[in-house]
Amino acid sequence: xxxxxxxxxxxxxxxxxxxxxxxxxxxxxxxxxxxxxxxxxxxxxxxxxxxxxxxxxxxxxxxxxxxxxxxxxxxxxxxxxxxxxxxxx
Amino acid sequence: xxxxxxxxxxxxxxxxxxxxxxxxxxxxxxxxxxxxxxxxxxxxxxxxxxxxxxxxxxxxxxxxxxxxxxxxxxxxxxxxxxxxxxxxxxxxxxxxxxxxxxxxxxxxxxxxxxxxxxxxxxxxxxxxxxxxxxxxxxxxxxxxxxxxxxxxxxxxxxxxxxxxxxxxxxxxxxxxxxxxxxxxxxxxxxxxxxxxxxxxxxxxxxxxxxxxxxxxxxxxxxxxxxxxxxxxxxxxxxxxxxxxxxxxxxxxxxxxxxxxxxxxxxxxxxxxxxxxxxxxxxxxxxxxxxxxxxxxxxxxxxxxxxxxxxxxxxxxxxxxxxxxxxxxxxxxxxxxxxxxxxxxxxxxxxxxxxxxxxxxxxxxxxxxxxxxxxxxxxxxxxxxxxxxxxxxxxxxxxxxxxxxxxxxxxxxxxxxxxxxxxxxxx
Numbered sequence: 001x002x003x004x005x006x007x008x009x010x011x012x013x014x015x016x017x018x019x020x021x022x023x024x025x026x027x028x029x030x031x032x033x034x035x036x037x038x039x040x041x042x043x044x045x046x047x048x049x050x051x052x053x054x055x056x057x058x059x060x061x062x063x064x065x066x067x068x069x070x071x072x073x074x075x076x077x078x079x080x081x082x083x084x085x086x087x088x089x
Numbered sequence: 090x091x092x093x094x095x096x097x098x099x100x101x102x103x104x105x106x107x108x109x110x111x112x113x114x115x116x117x118x119x120x121x122x123x124x125x126x127x128x129x130x131x132x133x134x135x136x137x138x139x140x141x142x143x144x145x146x147x148x149x150x151x152x153x154x155x156x157x158x159x160x161x162x163x164x165x166x167x168x169x170x171x172x173x174x175x176x177x178x179x180x181x182x183x184x185x186x187x188x189x190x191x192x193x194x195x196x197x198x199x200x201x202x203x204x205x206x207x208x209x210x211x212x213x214x215x216x217x218x219x220x221x222x223x224x225x226x227x228x229x230x231x232x233x234x235x236x237x238x239x240x241x242x243x244x245x246x247x248x249x250x251x252x253x254x255x256x257x258x259x260x261x262x263x264x265x266x267x268x269x270x271x272x273x274x275x276x277x278x279x280x281x282x283x284x285x286x287x288x289x290x291x292x293x294x295x296x297x298x299x300x301x302x303x304x305x306x307x308x309x310x311x312x313x314x315x316x317x318x319x320x321x322x323x324x325x326x327x328x329x330x331x332x333x334x335x336x337x338x339x340x341x342x343x344x345x346x347x348x349x350x351x352x353x354x355x356x357x358x359x360x361x362x363x364x365x366x367x368x369x370x371x372x373x374x375x376x377x378x379x380x381x382x383x384x385x386x387x388x389x390x391x392x393x394x395x396x397x398x399x400x401x402x403x404x405x406x407x408x409x410x411x412x413x414x415x416x417x418x419x420x421x422x423x424x425x426x427x428x429x430x431x432x433x434x435x436x437x438x439x440x441x442x443x444x445x446x447x448x449x450x451x452x453x454x455x456x457x458x459x460x461x462x463x464x465x466x467x468x469x470x471x472x473x474x475x476x477x478x479x480x481x482x483x484x485x486x487x488x489x490x491x492x493x494x495x496x497x498x499x500x501x502x503x504x505x506x507x508x509x510x511x512x513x514x515x
Contacts, residue, residue: 016155045225046160 006055006077010070013050016075029071055081094268095340095512096348098333099284099358100172101447104140104326104434107148108175109451110229115433116448116485119460120312123324132289136301138309140326141218141287150298161239163204168329168440169236169284173459176280176331178243188245189216192340195248195276197267198237198331199259199283201439204230205290212480216248236284248276256499257399257436258356259283260330260443261507265354268507277339279330280331282447287444288329295325298368300403312465314437314463316410316480323401326435330443332450343349349450352492352510353386355379358503365502368404372412378504379416381507385508386508388492390417391416393425395458395493397449400429407470409496414474419442426487428461442497446507451494453509458485 011027018024018037033039039047048059048067057080059067067073099109104122106115115122122140129137145166149158152171160203161167207230214222229235234252239365241250249270253291260283267281295301302322305312313324340347357378365371383390396413400406405497413427414420425514431437431444437444458481467477495507 016159019156042160042229045221049222049224068195 001081003074003078006074006081007070009054010051010073010077013047013054014039017047027070029069029074030068033068033070033073051077056083057081090274092274092338093270094271094334094351095337095493096332096351097335097340097345098176098178098182098419099348099447099450100175100179101329101331101444102142102144102171103170103328103444104142104437104501105423107142107144107171109179113451113455114446116430116451116459117457118287119434119461119484122326123309125306125309126298129289129292134153134289134292134296135299135303135413136322136324137306138312138324139287139292140324140328144168144171144327151227161230163207163235163284163286164231164288164327165200165284165329166230166236166239168327169198169237169331172282172284172329172331173240173243173280176282176333180333181343184244190245190247193277194244194246194279196240196246196250196254196280197263197270198240198281199253199257199263199443200233200236201254201259201285202291203233203235203286205286206288207231209290219247221271240280241243244280248278248279254439255505256501257438257441257502258439258497258499258503258505259439261446261495261497261505262356263443264332264334264351264446265505265507268351268354271334271336278333278335280333282329282331282443283440284329285324285327285438291395292325300466301325302402302427311463313402313432314405315402315432315461316467317402317464318466318468320402320406320468321471323403323431324435326437327440328434328444329440330435330445330447332446346490347512349453350510350512352388352508353382354505354507355381355385356503356505357381358501361502367502368500370498370502370504374504375409375412375498376416378506379413382494382506386510387434388508388510390419390424392492393417393494394487394490395449395452396425396427397445397493397495398427398429399496399498402432407468410471410474420474422476422478424479426481426485427456427475427479428458428481430459432462433465442495442505446495449493449495450509453490455513456486456488456490458487460484
């Protein structure tokens with residue numbers, strides 16, 4: 001899975017929580033989830049659950065606190081996906 | 090300074106109709122909203138029928154944003170928002186996300202149980218060590234005040250925002266609390282009513298108590314039989330009713346359409362004496378509540394044109410009629426017209442009084458009494474006190490109707506009665 005793939009999936013996960021269509025259209029790696037997308041802390045909790053489900057990873061509390069920008073989210077997801085144990089055959 | 094209180098907006102999500110216009114047609118026609126519910130049969134309920142508002146996915150998508158639908162799953166919250174949005178709009182008020190806080194408007198919106206399916210999911214998550222899977226909105230969907238909290242934010246309300254809970258008298262009590270708050274000069278406008286969820290996780294306790302009818306699973310629409318000799322327990326329902334109440338000066342200032350006046354009301358309890366208990370109202374308490382409401386409203390017993398009873402289709406119905414007859418000192422043909430909306434929508438528990446008040450105001454405004462269906466065989470304990478003609482089997486025109494009363498009694502022997510009066514412009 002490329003960073004681009006992850007980024008596109010993240011955008012879809014975040015989409016329902018963002019009221020401002022324009023902000024979503026301008027999403028970049030520098031975008032700050034709370035400041036730029038006006039996502040509240042309750043929404044972040046639900047976004048993390050969706051990220052866990054979508055990428056089949058687990059995000060602990062410390063990781064969650066570092067997920068403040070799109071860049072930090074992508075870094076985290078990328079690393080977790082890479083380390084994901086492959087399914088037993 | 091005491092203010093007159095008027096109703097300027099109404100909204101409803103009931104088992105037999107969504108929205109005021111459909112609801113008006115449905116209650117006039119005596120349309121039942123009671124259906125067989127497969128989920129209850131699968132779970133081995135004795136009573137497999139109930140009243141569920143006809144809210145499908147398409148309607149939901151048309152009214153709520155995708156985010157709201159994702160974060161608000163509790164049925165009481167969905168029904169409550171639908172009814173409140175309609176009432177606010179019906180009152181000619183606008184909802185703007187960026188409007189400043191309105192310090193003169195508040196909300197009293199009751200609940201029985203909130204977010205019971207969220208509670209169920211949470212129990213599974215917690216017991217399997219996955220507490221964080223509950224997500225960001227479990228707490229606010231489960232808290233009883235979830236409904237008033239959501240509505241407060243929806244309309245930018247800055248006055249008193251609270252949820253009351255008094256079992257099946259909740260909806261009627263909410264309207265009374267809101268009206269008294271305005272009457273005392275503490276707010277210009279109050280959104281009020283109640284919303285109840287539906288389904289097995291709320292209704293199970295009642296099925297276990299054997300207070301739900303088990304005899305009409307094959308004839309759902311005939312199951313809710315208030316005042317009938319063949320009544321065998323109530324049919325559970327869910328939904329919401331909402332009113333916008335305002336001080337008369339506030340309504341006049343903005344040229345609002347006025348439906349009726351909330352002339353007065355009364356709430357009390359029977360203290361679990363004189364036949365009262367956790368599950369039944371005592372007679373002395375009911376009579377005092379009725380008399381208290383009349384006195385507070387400045388209305389004489391002879392002026393009442395229509396009563397919307399509590400009348401659930403349990404053994405308590407004849408007792409309620411006796412109480413009304415004694416409190417009003419009216420018997421036989423002199424007893425007013427009386428009906429029970431529960432005959433069409435079942436017992437919507439905490440929301441019952443709110444939905445029934447919306448129906449009562451429609452009847453007052455349009456001068457008719459809706460049919461009390463499934464009462465072709467009135468209970469002999471009722472016809473020994475009042476003329477059977479007092480119970481309309483078909484919609485009955487009551488031109489020039491002036492005064493209508495709503496009673497609601499709840500588990501715990503708690504009572505509320507409201508008196509509505511046709512609006513007199515003088």
